[in-house]
Amino acid sequence: MEQNDLEELDFLIVGQGLAGTMMAHFLLQENKRIKILDLPMRGRTSTIAAGVINPVTGRRIAKSWHFEVLYAFAKKTYQELENILGITLWNDRNILRALHNTFEENEWYRRGAFPEYEAYFEDSADLENISSKIKPAHAWGEMRHCAQVALPELVRSYRRWLQRQGLLLEEKFDYQAIVFQDGRVQYKQFSALKIIFCEGARAIANPYFNFLPFVPTKGELLILKIPGADFEKIVKHHLFIVPVEQWNGATIPHLFWAGSTSRFEYADELPSEEQKRNLLDKLEKTLSVPFEVFEHLAGIRPTVFDKRPFSGVHPSHGQLAIFNGLGTKGASLAPFFAKQMADFLLGNGELDKEVDIKRFLKNDG
Ligand SMILES: Cc1cc2nc3c(=O)[nH]c(=O)nc-3n(C[C@H](O)[C@H](O)[C@H](O)COP(=O)(O)OP(=O)(O)OC[C@H]3O[C@@H](n4cnc5c(N)ncnc54)[C@H](O)[C@@H]3O)c2cc1C
Known part of the structure; x- marks a missing residue:
């Protein structure tokens, strides 16, 4: 494809479960040019999850990691999305x-x-x-x-919203079609600054990020x-x-x-x-x-070895990023860490060391 025929994007997002939905929301808030590519595949979870947000879990009744901060940010974000979509998402229960x-x-x-x-x-x-x-x-x-978030309704309703804006393509991402070019990345008709992978448990088939310790x-x-x-x-x-x-x-x-x-x-x-x-x-x-x-x-x-999200960029292909690893607690983790990832990608902030995928690389300083 000729360079002139390419559609220029800031970000191409792969996957529109909860992770991809949140990434899209925060990047659109910053007026970024995005497209999302998603094919509803077997095993996807956001469309079947209960969306329970639980402050204390397990037999030991231990408080969830960073609960106060995650809860407050999640409530604010789901309420923003309620206003955009005109549906109820957040239920105090x-x-x-x-x-x-x-x-x-x-x-x-x-x-x-x-x-x-x-x-x-x-x-x-x-x-x-x-x-x-x-x-x-x-x-x-x-x-x-505690709360219950209507995650299936969020993902379905946001999908229709994206489709109305012409921002969603319903197709399977082909990893072989990635072309790295002058600091950008080309994928079929698109040229983007970055591709952000939000494929849930399907990420184990992603040849660029399958080094991460997913334990689905x-x-x-x-x-x-x-x-x-x-x-x-x-x-x-x-x-x-x-x-x-x-x-x-x-x-x-x-x-x-x-x-x-x-x-x-x-x-x-x-x-x-x-x-x-x-x-x-x-x-x-x-x-x-x-x-x-x-x-x-x-x-x-998309459960992972150390129960912390996977955020960050590929160690040798800076044009490829990932936001995944939401495990059993996507409803509370996704809003805060998607916002943090969006800020990081836009040069406005850092990633927590605990979620940065650098934690799995040797010599990460
Ligand atoms: C039974 C069950 C109950 C749960 N209950 C809760 C709960 O109460 N509270 C809670 O916080 N969490 C819960 N979870 C966890 C929650 O579902 C996840 O944390 C979260 O939904 C993961 O979102 P995701 O976007 O990463 O993945 P997914 O929702 O799986 O989304 C990934 C998307 O990417 C698409 N995709 C993947 N690869 C490609 C490709 N190559 N090309 C195109 N598209 C692709 C998939 O088809 C899918 O649409 C539950 C999970 C399960 C299974």
Whole structure:
């Protein structure tokens, strides 16, 4: 293709899950010329995630990394996107957490006594409206300052918005078509300053960034109808039960997201009968009312070795960048670290050492 026929861009983004959506949002805020190339592929996760933002996680009930900063920035960003798209994304929801034994109960009270945890622990769990639908537990705790973000709706709605602006191309990226040229990068009809890869777990097929220690995990979930259930809190018992107001653009009453499984080893990206059984067994132990399975879905999380995002540029091809590694916490990590990455690419800031992919390079100084 002749140089004159090329469309000049600042950035070409590959992948429009949560990572690509956030990169596009912050670069467009700076009036950058962008295009996004995305082919919805099997295993993508943003369109199936619950979008729970949880201040404390795990058996040890430990506070999530940088939670205060990430939470405040996430709330502001999703609200900006709500204004652009005209839809509701952010839902403040408390999490009711079942404590299964004395160890968990003690851990709950022990943590709650630390000043930095105080803001997140209700004095007692309020099970009104829920206890008749859920099986009893040893004890319950309730967390506040949690949220649920409608990630599937965000990605779908932002896609349509991009399409209306003529900014999205629905095609598979071909790594062989990259041409490096005078400090820029050419890809088919485009000439860009940089290509930013946001391919989720598919990044393991990217020949430029497959040196990064991705450890993808497969997750499966069920979308349920629980007739008569109208609770707004998130329940974490043998699995998460999360109210979802909308699914695939439709408002459906009594709809809940139930999941999820986590497997390092898997044959493919498809929902499996084995894991459906596993989810149904957990639901039997969690729900005391009948339910109907509406959908069974699976995706591959872009989980990584050290549980920190992957941000940065390729060590020898400065025209190639990556924003990935959102793992199990994309809803809270993506807004803050996409903004940081956008500022870095525009020369307006630095990357945190903990997220910079330089951490995996020898002699990174
Ligand atoms: C069951 C489950 C539950 C989850 N629940 C939560 C939760 O409650 N809270 C939370 O914070 N996180 C949750 N997550 C994690 C969350 O989904 C991820 O952190 C986040 O969505 C990852 O976004 P991404 O954009 O990196 O990847 P993806 O959403 O997978 O997006 C990547 C996109 O790139 C496209 N693509 C890839 N390669 C190419 C190519 N070569 N050419 C063109 N297009 C390409 C893909 O088709 C896809 O559209 C959950 C994940 C799973 C699986």
